Amino acid sequence: MARHIALVVEQALEDGPLTRRLVLRDPDGWPLPRWKPGAHLDLMVPGIGPRAYSLCGDPAATDRWEVAVKREAASRGGSAWVHEALRPGDAVAATMPRCTFPIAAGANRHVMVAGGIGVTPFLAMARALERQGADWALHLLCRGAPPCGDVVAALGPRAQVHDTARAPRPAWSTLLGTPAPGLHAYCCGPEAMLDGFAAATTHWPKGSVTMEHFVPPPLPAAESAVSYTLRRAATGEEAVVEAGGSMLAVLRGLGAKVNASCEGGICGACEVRWVEGTPIHRDRVLSPERRKTHLMACVAQCASSHLVVEG
Template sequence: MAPEFTPSSGLRALAAAMDVYKRVFVAGPSAPLLSRSNPVRRSGFDLDVVVESVRTEAEDVRVVHLVAPDGGRLPTWTPGSHLDVFLPSGRQRQYSLCGDPADRRQYRIAVRRIADGGGGSCEVHEALLPGAALRIRGPRNGFSFVNTAPTYLFVAGGIGITPILPMVRVAAAAGARWKLVYLGRSRATMPFLPELVGYGDNVEVYPDDEYGIADIPEVIARAEPGAAVYVCGPPPVLAAAQRCTFAVNPTASLHTERFSAAPVLDGEPFELRLARTATTVTVGADETALAAVRRVFPGVAYSCQQGFCGTCKVAVLAGEVEHRDRILLDAERKDRMLTCVSRAAGDSLVLDL
């Protein structure tokens, strides 16, 4: 077992600010409804980078190293941060930084190929080569690491290991008490296993083809009292963690991040009129406005599908919006919406599309 957690002077200097962060954004037993992902901090800026190298890390997973064109130092980042990456095709996608926060020379991202996705991951796998010039935005953090917790449980499913890996690195370096439970379809599909070997018994690896589907309540129950529980992975893992965490560990705090769009909850059908082309589409109760728009305009811009990047922001010409995003300013909410999450508050909306 790791020694008792004694924060370094740098960590102690941040403790007060992080305590405020926890009280505002992090769920505890008294506020289980706030256990969803943290609001994204609107920071970062556009930056030109070059692809230094691309390699295969696991089945259908490619690792990309990005550096400054002049070889200079890149902006600082903290565990849980992601980059907005503008691919050569014009697609914009978010990828978690999974390298060492102390390494200012390069950024590392890992991308799992999703054949039936929106095409971004396939572009990375099939067209992104060393020497390619890219533009990125960030780093930004919507999954912040709380460095004052008494103990940590990290649960990563598949490519969900990417934001967790830097957290493990920082927790281990600080001498914190922590454990990582890493889930996946098979060892061949699970990236960064060799990097985790050095952490010994702090890491437990459970491929489905060896142990069966993991029992998430049993996994969460391993967290010590008062633990910060970080979960990143496919929707079923996140949903199970959100259902059970406070029941099996009432003093824990739950922090989650997802890599796919959340299911639409409590939706009502409505009509979308696209003013520029006089096209009307129906948005189903269980689908997003973005999905409905893409049926008639497949090339419409989008990225995160979770309401935090702003790529799908569009002007609203008529109708009242039920805002479900995490990024729009109050002034923007009068006549803008993010189609990936927000909906009509009434029967219809008219968009400037």
Template sequence: MKARPITTIKTVVAGIEAAGAGIKLFTLADPDHWELPPFKPGAHIDLHLPSGLVRTYSLCNEPADNARYVVAVKREADGRGGSRALHDEIGIGDVIGVSLPRGGLTPDADIASHVFVAGGIGVTPFLSMARHLVRTGGADFTLNLIVRQELPLASHLAPLIDEGRVVVHRTSRSGRPDLASLIGDVRPETLVSCCGPESMTEDFERVTAAWPEANVHIERFVAPAAVIDLDAKPFTVALARTGTEIQVRAGQTMLAALQEGGIDIATSCCGGICGACKLGWLEGKPVHRDRILSPYERERYLMVCVAGSDSERLVLDL
């Protein structure tokens, strides 16, 4: 039984560029040179690698550059294998399946300025956003890039650095800057965003605790450890479109139960940070444990990889 097909776009690797220590920039294009599906600045795509691995990366280019998808990949020797496969096995002309883009910066007339805080390769989504804001003359922004010494994507950041849009903080010279001083006081017209190592995002969460949730955006490299709910009870997942009902055992994830029931679900991080398994819900009382959905989105959607249920029956829009 299949609830829905997992949509992928066929792309070919049109370019590979060295972009810093252990970093490669991959350019993906349609084999027949058609435009690719549109995306928001800083959106994510899942790469379905020939080995079967699925990994999520932020787009570096901006939406007007719609004939290609560009992602920066840092080779992580101790990672889960995706970056090693891309660096060591993928070459020009290779075919890679790509998901439809998701997430990214949504224009908001109430936001007059952005403060971006990036740690190393975490600059990738903000490079896309910065390029878009410069091209469109949109909201003002400052991109604070925190690195040990060498810049990632140096040639791509150089014009923004020359314009004073990017401020580089080298920790090898002066230590990590105080995040509170970079962000400043709460301002309702400002959106503050962070992408970087877990220690940085945790500090960022602390210094933005007083900010409205809608004014804070965080992207993570690695999903946090799974939450074990000792009080979790079994519940039923009902699929509204087919009438199918699937039992989720106590301690079992909703994702595992759906897959056990033969339902194809797109996945990548399996930790509530990438958005690949986002589904609509219609009835019940979901328990949200993801790190990506806004309060407004949680009224309609959940991430099945980490979500639970406080009701005995949860109806999904499947």
């Protein structure tokens, strides 16, 4: 189970249409742990549970963490709480930041494309890249005023806002340029944008593009999934998981303390190590190398008769 950190809301800023930016600090003024650009954390929503938000502040600042949250009409409770309940001085609990959307190592040019509130991880990435003297560009697509507009403006001319209420969205080739050695492209936004980005970069070299979802995409049933026996290596306890069933729910039923937030394979909260069997990975965060030893319990299924996990 994730360790929770006690924080206090120092500021709750209205920062763009339906967007609220929280400045969070340690209640006693102690420095906060370092985090990597592209990281997110879970805020613990009273009566609901964890909700994941990207850190959008300066990664070099150790006295504050910042998140920006859009008020969603179909809120699962998190954005409504942030916008309607939180006030400066309120205490909040958060998990340690985790990074499933890192800056690409080895790239020498970085092009980031954001849709609306999907800009939040790029605000931190841009600051870090600028500090490194890296070559980067940020394109923010939005209708009307941008979220976190003051922060975006402070990044300078490399950050461009494209108001699609005033002019059509630029072509993907205009936004991304031509694939080249050392060029890495990133996208975070609504599913339609991510689908367009994926189609536009399908011919790019493997490993040169990265996407982050902020809403779990629909997951079709895995055709090769079977019913299997799930065993906890730590205790030897076992239970049967029906084909297509929830590994996360069964693990919790066996007493495993597995954290979870999105429950759609995009936030990285429910990562567990597996040691035997043939898991079916359906998450959007684990690298091929990481999948050799870990899985995301919220969406993983199994193609073998048994699966053994640590914990």
